[in-house]
Amino acid sequence: MQLDFTARELTLKLVYYGPALSGKTTNLQALHDVSASDATGRLMTLETRDDRTLFFDLLPLRFQGKNGLSVRIKVFTVPGQVIHASTRRLVLQGADGVAFIADSRASETDPSTESFRDLRENLKQNGLSIKQMPLVIQFNKRDLPGARSEAEIAEQASQGKEPVYLAVATKREGVVDTFMGLLHLTWQTLDLRHELSKKLALESTALFEEVLQKLGQSCTVREVLSRRVGVARVPQMQVKP
Amino acid sequence: MTKSSVPKSLDELTQGTAFAIEDLIGRAMLGELLQGTSALFGLPIRLFGSAGVLLAEVSATNPRLYGYLSSRPKGQKSVIRVVETVKASDPDDGIAFLQPCPPGLRYAVSAVKYDGRKIGRIVVGPFRASVASDPPPELGAIADELDPGRVQTLWSEIGAADDETIERLTKHLTQVLDLILFSGYRALLASNMHLASVRESFRELQEKNVSLEQAYSRLKDLDRLKSNFLATVSHELRTPLTSIIGYSEMLTAGIAGELTQEQHDFIETIQEKGAQLLELIKGLLDLTKLESGTLILKKGETDIGALLDDVAQTFLPHARRKAVELSADCAPGLPTVWGEPARLRQVFSNLTENAIKFTPNAGRITLKARAVSVEVQIDEEGPAVVMRRLRRTAVEIRISDSGIGIPEREREKVFDAFYQVDSSSTREQGGTGLGLSIVKRLVDAHEGTVSIDTNQPNGTVFVVTLPCRKASLVG
Numbered sequence: 001m002q003l004d005f006t007a008r009e010l011t012l013k014l015v016y017y018g019p020a021l022s023g024k025t026t027n028l029q030a031l032h033d034v035s036a037s038d039a040t041g042r043l044m045t046l047e048t049r050d051d052r053t054l055f056f057d058l059l060p061l062r063f064q065g066k067n068g069l070s071v072r073i074k075v076f077t078v079p080g081q082v083i084h085a086s087t088r089r090l091v092l093q094g095a096d097g098v099a100f101i102a103d104s105r106a107s108e109t110d111p112s113t114e115s116f117r118d119l120r121e122n123l124k125q126n127g128l129s130i131k132q133m134p135l136v137i138q139f140n141k142r143d144l145p146g147a148r149s150e151a152e153i154a155e156q157a158s159q160g161k162e163p164v165y166l167a168v169a170t171k172r173e174g175v176v177d178t179f180m181g182l183l184h185l186t187w188q189t190l191d192l193r194h195e196l197s198k199k200l201a202l203e204s205t206a207l208f209e210e211v212l213q214k215l216g217q218s219c220t221v222r223e224v225l226s227r228r229v230g231v232a233r234v235p236q237m238q239v240k241p
Numbered sequence: 242m243t244k245s246s247v248p249k250s251l252d253e254l255t256q257g258t259a260f261a262i263e264d265l266i267g268r269a270m271l272g273e274l275l276q277g278t279s280a281l282f283g284l285p286i287r288l289f290g291s292a293g294v295l296l297a298e299v300s301a302t303n304p305r306l307y308g309y310l311s312s313r314p315k316g317q318k319s320v321i322r323v324v325e326t327v328k329a330s331d332p333d334d335g336i337a338f339l340q341p342c343p344p345g346l347r348y349a350v351s352a353v354k355y356d357g358r359k360i361g362r363i364v365v366g367p368f369r370a371s372v373a374s375d376p377p378p379e380l381g382a383i384a385d386e387l388d389p390g391r392v393q394t395l396w397s398e399i400g401a402a403d404d405e406t407i408e409r410l411t412k413h414l415t416q417v418l419d420l421i422l423f424s425g426y427r428a429l430l431a432s433n434m435h436l437a438s439v440r441e442s443f444r445e446l447q448e449k450n451v452s453l454e455q456a457y458s459r460l461k462d463l464d465r466l467k468s469n470f471l472a473t474v475s476h477e478l479r480t481p482l483t484s485i486i487g488y489s490e491m492l493t494a495g496i497a498g499e500l501t502q503e504q505h506d507f508i509e510t511i512q513e514k515g516a517q518l519l520e521l522i523k524g525l526l527d528l529t530k531l532e533s534g535t536l537i538l539k540k541g542e543t544d545i546g547a548l549l550d551d552v553a554q555t556f557l558p559h560a561r562r563k564a565v566e567l568s569a570d571c572a573p574g575l576p577t578v579w580g581e582p583a584r585l586r587q588v589f590s591n592l593t594e595n596a597i598k599f600t601p602n603a604g605r606i607t608l609k610a611r612a613v614s615v616e617v618q619i620d621e622e623g624p625a626v627v628m629r630r631l632r633r634t635a636v637e638i639r640i641s642d643s644g645i646g647i648p649e650r651e652r653e654k655v656f657d658a659f660y661q662v663d664s665s666s667t668r669e670q671g672g673t674g675l676g677l678s679i680v681k682r683l684v685d686a687h688e689g690t691v692s693i694d695t696n697q698p699n700g701t702v703f704v705v706t707l708p709c710r711k712a713s714l715v716g
Binding site: 002011013038041042044046054055056058060062070072074084086087089090091093094 | 250251252255256355356357423426427430431434435437438441442445
């Protein structure tokens, strides 16, 4: 996070992490495609000849909060291939929040677990604990055969506190949900740590509404956030015997 | 591309304030870009950076009309006002059309933005607002005594464009500039990231090197401990063994009274096995001394020929018992080698004993020595090999047998402690498995080499090369 009081500008860094070919770049492409032109710049990709991420992808997003505050969000991806360990660590430096993109297929469980361990290790090397890092998890590629069932994911998700989202990034499904979930969680964490709302006299709900609108969504913030899986249903839905 | 030679971190490059245009695109290149656009539209263009610095311009001088107007006091004021107005104009977004004096001429100022931040402006002008060839009457009136004909000529030198054309021009230029900036920025990030990745990998490697070095020195310590342990144990074993052998000898000598034949046989076995055990312990002790580097050699000029003759004489009875022929054959006039005679005798005794052990009946063993010239390399690594190679005189000793031979793949391993090509042979042929490893270490301690050749048609040749003293350097 970088806060420039004189220019009234806040910059956040969000990192999309995950194993190779889990759809991190596709997530960014989808976000870029749905964003209003005044809210995003070009999607920068640094890739190898075979379209694999070499260093990172970078999607710059900018929003105009109330009181003349400008909120800039830099969304990065990391290269998934195991050999790029040092690059992943470098990109991860200074991250405010992490979205972990996993492949839903049961056959891809091992690479996902390995990559998650790598994330934890790299955060540790950067002097951070994964427990303190705002983290959301996305199970991507829901449309592929062999994907783990929603019930199974929800059951496991309910045992942890990290928001979990389902997605088909190639069809832009679940992409905005994941992003909003991550932004919301990151904001909450930073707000608690640095009293951002108070210092910047900012109404966070208004900011989230603006972000949603610039991402071409017509639903409410609450609706988007409730799309995470594996949370206990709201109390009024429960039927008492 | 960056002003500083130290690569910036990814965060420094992607967060916080924007970069300057001139950081990513050279001024000469910006000039070329403006030139191209200007040639298309026939209008003067200037590009300013974020701090109002002029980065590039197409027409270096103001139009000649301004020069003519400036030659009159009132006209000069008017021209200065124009320049100042244009300078002060800095729109935040989009394009601003300015219509300062002189009448009929216009300027367009457009903001250059990157990622929502203003990083410069493009100024187009002056240009005539309409294609009408006549200057407006007000132009002639802004200064006294202006020649209408000259004003007319100079006026027509200035390009004309409508607002729509200007909008197209600035849009085109902004887009091209944006693309170049984007790819420049991308290249900047990539090169910085590349450098940072290499540095990070290097740091990781260094860390690993340090831990490897630590592990290596720990292993060395352990190895030293092991050697110390072996030395102590060997010494402690030898003391009681000496008593066992001594008392057995006394018994055989009849000091404690006459022995029956059976008792005699038993005690002989005790003596024989005791001696075998003592050899093993001595060997172990030698090996540990050699390994720990505590063996001090008393080197002197040693006559190898005499030494080999002596060894052959010593083992002759042993060889005869096995019906093996044993002879020493040394070239006359051999140079002396620099070594400890007792230790070198140990080397050749060991090899000869070994040869006898593995040579069947009616076999043949020869000990030969000759002078050779060897190439010695000082320091294993480094440039100028030619400066580090010396030719030295050495004595090569070949101990050949017609025994069972040693397969090629085993030849390196036989010098390891306790290694025998066929472990069953230890039991069959006796021996501790320490002999050759001691030989190897003793030869090493004499800066010599030992290797194995094949004897034709069968058998083994142990080749020991021992260098002569440095004083006998040749070449």
